[in-house]
Amino acid sequence: MFEFISKRILGAIPLLFALVTLTFFFTSLMPGDAATAITDQSPLASAEDVAEIRASMGLDRPFLEQYVDYMGGVLQGDLGRSLFTSTPVTELISSRIVGTFALALVGTMIAVVIGVGAGIIAGLRPHGVVDRVVTGLATLGIAMPNFWVGLLLVWVFAVTLGWLPAGGFGQPGASFGDKMITLILPGIALGTSAAAHVARQMRGSLIGVMEGDLVTALDVRGLPRRRVVLRHALRNAAIPVLTVVGLLAARMLGGAIVIEQVFAFPGIGSLAVTAVNTRDIPVVQGVALTVGLVVVVINIVTDVVHVSLDPAARVQLS
Amino acid sequence: MRTWYRYFSMGLVAVMGIAACGSDDDTSGTGDATDAPASTDGSPSETTAAPDSAAPSDTANEAGEDGPPAGSVLNVAHRNPNQTLDLHQAQLSSAQLVYLDPLYDSLLRREPDGALVEGLATSWDYTDDGKTVLELDLREGVTFHDGTPFDADAVVANIERGQRLPGAMTAPLDNIEAVEAVDPQSVTISLSQPSPSFLTDLASVAGMMASPTAFEVGDEAFAVEPVGSGPWTYVPGESDPGSQRVYDAFEDYWNPVDQGVERLVVFEISDGAARRSALLSGQLDITPVGAPDVDPIVGDGFDVVTVPTSPLGWLLLDRDGEIAAELADPRVRRAMNYAIDRQAIVDVVFFGNGEPNDQIFPAWMVGASETPSAIYDYDPDRARELLAEAGLDSIDLVVNSLGALRAIDEVVQAFLADVGINVEINIAEPGTLGSLNRSGDHPIANGAYGSFHPWETVESVIAADGPLNPFGTTDPAVDELIEQARTASDEDAVAIYEEMGRLVAEEAWHMLSFTLLTPFGVSPEVENFNPVVGVNSAVVRGVTVG
Numbered sequence: 001m002f003e004f005i006s007k008r009i010l011g012a013i014p015l016l017f018a019l020v021t022l023t024f025f026f027t028s029l030m031p032g033d034a035a036t037a038i039t040d041q042s043p044l045a046s047a048e049d050v051a052e053i054r055a056s057m058g059l060d061r062p063f064l065e066q067y068v069d070y071m072g073g074v075l076q077g078d079l080g081r082s083l084f085t086s087t088p089v090t091e092l093i094s095s096r097i098v099g100t101f102a103l104a105l106v107g108t109m110i111a112v113v114i115g116v117g118a119g120i121i122a123g124l125r126p127h128g129v130v131d132r133v134v135t136g137l138a139t140l141g142i143a144m145p146n147f148w149v150g151l152l153l154v155w156v157f158a159v160t161l162g163w164l165p166a167g168g169f170g171q172p173g174a175s176f177g178d179k180m181i182t183l184i185l186p187g188i189a190l191g192t193s194a195a196a197h198v199a200r201q202m203r204g205s206l207i208g209v210m211e212g213d214l215v216t217a218l219d220v221r222g223l224p225r226r227r228v229v230l231r232h233a234l235r236n237a238a239i240p241v242l243t244v245v246g247l248l249a250a251r252m253l254g255g256a257i258v259i260e261q262v263f264a265f266p267g268i269g270s271l272a273v274t275a276v277n278t279r280d281i282p283v284v285q286g287v288a289l290t291v292g293l294v295v296v297v298i299n300i301v302t303d304v305v306h307v308s309l310d311p312a313a314r315v316q317l318s
Numbered sequence: 319m320r321t322w323y324r325y326f327s328m329g330l331v332a333v334m335g336i337a338a339c340g341s342d343d344d345t346s347g348t349g350d351a352t353d354a355p356a357s358t359d360g361s362p363s364e365t366t367a368a369p370d371s372a373a374p375s376d377t378a379n380e381a382g383e384d385g386p387p388a389g390s391v392l393n394v395a396h397r398n399p400n401q402t403l404d405l406h407q408a409q410l411s412s413a414q415l416v417y418l419d420p421l422y423d424s425l426l427r428r429e430p431d432g433a434l435v436e437g438l439a440t441s442w443d444y445t446d447d448g449k450t451v452l453e454l455d456l457r458e459g460v461t462f463h464d465g466t467p468f469d470a471d472a473v474v475a476n477i478e479r480g481q482r483l484p485g486a487m488t489a490p491l492d493n494i495e496a497v498e499a500v501d502p503q504s505v506t507i508s509l510s511q512p513s514p515s516f517l518t519d520l521a522s523v524a525g526m527m528a529s530p531t532a533f534e535v536g537d538e539a540f541a542v543e544p545v546g547s548g549p550w551t552y553v554p555g556e557s558d559p560g561s562q563r564v565y566d567a568f569e570d571y572w573n574p575v576d577q578g579v580e581r582l583v584v585f586e587i588s589d590g591a592a593r594r595s596a597l598l599s600g601q602l603d604i605t606p607v608g609a610p611d612v613d614p615i616v617g618d619g620f621d622v623v624t625v626p627t628s629p630l631g632w633l634l635l636d637r638d639g640e641i642a643a644e645l646a647d648p649r650v651r652r653a654m655n656y657a658i659d660r661q662a663i664v665d666v667v668f669f670g671n672g673e674p675n676d677q678i679f680p681a682w683m684v685g686a687s688e689t690p691s692a693i694y695d696y697d698p699d700r701a702r703e704l705l706a707e708a709g710l711d712s713i714d715l716v717v718n719s720l721g722a723l724r725a726i727d728e729v730v731q732a733f734l735a736d737v738g739i740n741v742e743i744n745i746a747e748p749g750t751l752g753s754l755n756r757s758g759d760h761p762i763a764n765g766a767y768g769s770f771h772p773w774e775t776v777e778s779v780i781a782a783d784g785p786l787n788p789f790g791t792t793d794p795a796v797d798e799l800i801e802q803a804r805t806a807s808d809e810d811a812v813a814i815y816e817e818m819g820r821l822v823a824e825e826a827w828h829m830l831s832f833t834l835l836t837p838f839g840v841s842p843e844v845e846n847f848n849p850v851v852g853v854n855s856a857v858v859r860g861v862t863v864g
Contacts, residue, residue: 030747037749038401038409045486046785047756053409056484084401086538087559095558151591158599166595168561168585264585264592266561274399274560274588277748 005304012296016289020074023288024067027281033059034083037279057083070285079289080282084275089286093268097290100267103190103259104252106183110191111198111248116241118195119202123237124229126207134199141196146255150189150262157185167263186263190255194248201244205237239310246302250295386567390579392844392863395593395605396855399560399586403552404541405526406476406483414487415522416855420565420582422526422546425454425473426517428770430848432684434521438468438547442517449512449805456503460572462529463551470499475530477507483537487523490516512804514685514811515771522770549576549859561586578846578862597839603863604847604856607839609671615839624835625849626682628768629675630726631830632717633779636761637791644713645761651826652694653704658733659696664832667725672832678779679772679819680833682851685808686772687816693823701737712738717762718746718754726831727764758788766834770852772815776800780822796821 032040035054039045054060058069073080079089122134158166165182174182209215210233218228257269264270268287275283307313400417401409408414427437439454460468477497480488493516496508509516519525532545543554550565557564565582585602587593594611596602598618607615612622634654639646660674676694679686705711719727724745731741746754755763763786769775779786781800799818803811822828836854840847843864850857 032747032750032753036753039486040749040752045752045756049486049489050753052484084399085559086402086407086541092560096560154591154595154599159595162599166599166601167587167592168596168601261589262592264587264589264596266558270588271560277588278399279749 004307005300008300008303012300015296016292019292020071020285020289021067023285024070024281027276027279027284028063030276030279032279034279034281035059037277038084059083070282074289079286082275082280082283084278084280084283089282092271092283093286093290096266096268096271099265100253100256100260100269102179102183103186103256103265103267104249106187107190107194107252107255108245108249110187111194112245114191115195115198116202119199119241120206120234122199123203123206123210126203131203134203138196138199138203141192142200144193146189146193147258147262149192150186150259153185153189154262167265182263182265186259186265189262190252190259194252197248198241198244201241202237205240206233209233209237235309239306242306242309243302246298246305250298253291253294385569385574386577386580387862388580390863391581391583392579392604392858392861393583393585393602394856394858395585395587395596395602397588397590397593397606398855399588400563400584402541403544403563404483404537405485405523405528405544405546406480406488407485407537407541408487408523409485413853413855415853415857416584417563418523418526419548419857419859420550420584421544421548421552422528423460423548424521424523424525425527426521426525428518428521428850430850432682432770432851434517434684437521437525438527439520442520445506447805449514450509452507452509452516453500454505454507456505457572458503460547461570462531462545462547463568464529464531464545466529466531466545468527468547469502470505471502472527472530473497473505474499475533476527479533480524485523490519490524513773514803514806515769515773515777518685518771518774547572549573550582576859578858578860582858594839597841600841602839603841603844604858604861605839606854606856607837609668609837611839612669612671612837619842621840621842621844622837623840623847623849624671624837625851625853626673626680627834627836627852627854628766629678629680629830629833630672630723630766631764631828631832632730633755633763633767633786633828634761634826635755635763635787635789635791637825637827638789640761640789641759642715642761644708644710645715647708648825649704649708650710650713651829652824653701653708653737654734654739654829655694655823655826656697656701656704657737657739658730658829658831660831661696663726663729667729668832668834671835671837673835674831675833676830677819677823678767678775678828678830679815682833683770683772684851685811685815686819687812691820693820698733698737705738710738712740714740714742715762716742716744716760717764718751718760719743719764720746720748720751723751723764730831756785756788768852768854772811772819773803776803776815776818780818780827791827793821793825 033054034057035050038053039050051060058066070080079093081088082092118134118138122131125131154166157164164185168182214236215228215233218232256267257272259265260267260269261273268290272284272287274280275287394416396413396416398413400414403417403421405418405422408418424437425439426434426442429435438457438460440457441455443453445451445453456468456470456473462468466472474497477491477494480491481494490513493509493511493513494507495510498506500506527547529545529547532540532543544552549568549571551568553564553566563584567577567580571577587596590608590611593602593605594607594615597605597607597615597620607622616622634645634651636642636645637651644650655676660676664670664672664674673681676692681688717727724743727743731743734741751765754760755765767775767779767786769778778784780796781787782790782792796818799814799821803814803818806814838847838849838856845862845864847856847858847861
């Protein structure tokens, strides 16, 4: 197992390197740079002013030199400073990532609780009324874009009913409880389609197991139905669901980019959007690297859990 | 290898997802230049601001000398993020005033109607005919938040720091040749060349004053813990840059009437729908909103206060026909102006939140004419005649566009097509429209052309070396007027700018559509909110919450 994990971690290094390189390359292909973005709204900025700002940011140096400089910094844990606010990128990201993680966690919890629950109920009585309702809702859930769900939730629960805040991560100095409350609506918006995916996966997987030889054999032995389902069927059905949950958790970090805009939520997603608009390349790079790193970690964890749950995978490994 | 591909594609999706959510719903990202106005004749213009809001600032608040009501909090939002709280490093337009104004006092101040009044300076006067030597008397008994007294040496220190640092908002200070502390309460500023907008500049970021003691910690540290003399002090511990800025009332403030609340929180929210929802659910008290949101917000019992800001439309830059040969003929440029129905554009695209306008100096601008006469009516037949006179059946043009401008441009496109002018709309990347406008590679500029004073517009759009005159076109009559305006008295200047505005409109240097009316959504609890003409962010001195 140790060998398996260390191999995976080593394999991630060239991947992150490629990610940073490509992000650097692609963002530099975007028209305009930080100097043009920052002076965009200024009626008196002459070409010389723009050039002066560009030089002060070091953006007039050859592309390769900027790249080598940046990578050198990254290797030493220095992600540079924001071109827009001059704040160190690591500081910006660390102040924002907690919120995004909390959001993704709430979204994942909602996806797991609702998705697994609904999937089990539907999967135990395939093609019944409940199953049809769950499958229908799941299809709807997958079809609804998460930002639209977010707008709808804000309209109903924040604007019309006034039960929950419309956005943000609490007022300055807000208590822990207040901060948690601000997570509810964006968490649901983020978790809805994920819950639908999980429900479909859980249902399909459970039906497959229930119709398989294992359950038939257990039934023949006269085990109580309850025990068959809880001890044996669910455990086997959970393996592919787990992989899906891992993938969805990673995808939530991407979804958070849109949801954070809808809820004016201060996470790395909204940080990234602002940074792209201001051509704040060090911040864009920092966010891409961070998200990439988190995705890699989630995938490794998913694989490890998968291997420890699935005897077949363990056999393959050894 | 299977998983390798999985990570890879996700990283890409994340980055591309970001790029796709670029532009917002409002024009602010598209070239809505500095907002703002100011000037010297105190007469309020009819178009000035605040139709729905309560009384003007002299009724101020009931708090009086006792300071703001304990525990009172005002929550304000703005669409553009705060770049820095260091006034001398601020690069962006005066949309940043919402972040800077609570913290810093300026030497002069602009009233909601744009008139210049006393700030940290109690009187000011040019002492020479050439208008290059300015004497200012300074207010006594003012201290910065760190206890440093405000005096002439503080003014000198601020001007010198502003000249040393590259902030675009303090660029007008570069025109200062010398600044001298005559005695602790008066300074003399000598300009390299006369600048009719200099006093207006001193009423905005260029005239703001920070504590010279605080400069000693270094430029980077100052930006983190800025110290001014304004009604509120900055609270770095509770602020979250990129999300919210927190300010608490300063106990020893010299003008407590400005401090309507004990705590001010400014949220940075780029998404228009999120700002509207936060207002309607009670999380915000004042926020700029999009034009389509105005009616629903009023329907929900909230107030909407509008303030005129930038003229908006196209600048027909290539007047010598270097790239688009047809634009060299003034008849073609006039035809474009006759072809569009400005009222229809305002009504259809901006839900009435604009004033049809064909002139570069908007009516609200103090120092410009209050009622510039419209030159172009909607007259498509006249447009076709002019094109025929120019010997053209149809012409083809390309214009760069972005965000909310695109909706306007599509309507303009239809009007122009009706008379035989075919326009292709090229969608620019966010943050690049300004540089495309100034590049000299495009015959037409697109956007909003805000300033606080006619002279700023002259320097930007009309002068031969103006950034928004990239082809450097000139006209002897216009040049003559520019020279006259440079040293004219404020009274005489009004007629000069009116003549200049009329001239460039008749020569059709531009095809403007309307002057933006920027709407602010305001909670019914709020009193005394009077936005300042030309400023598209909320300036909240004197505002109280019920």
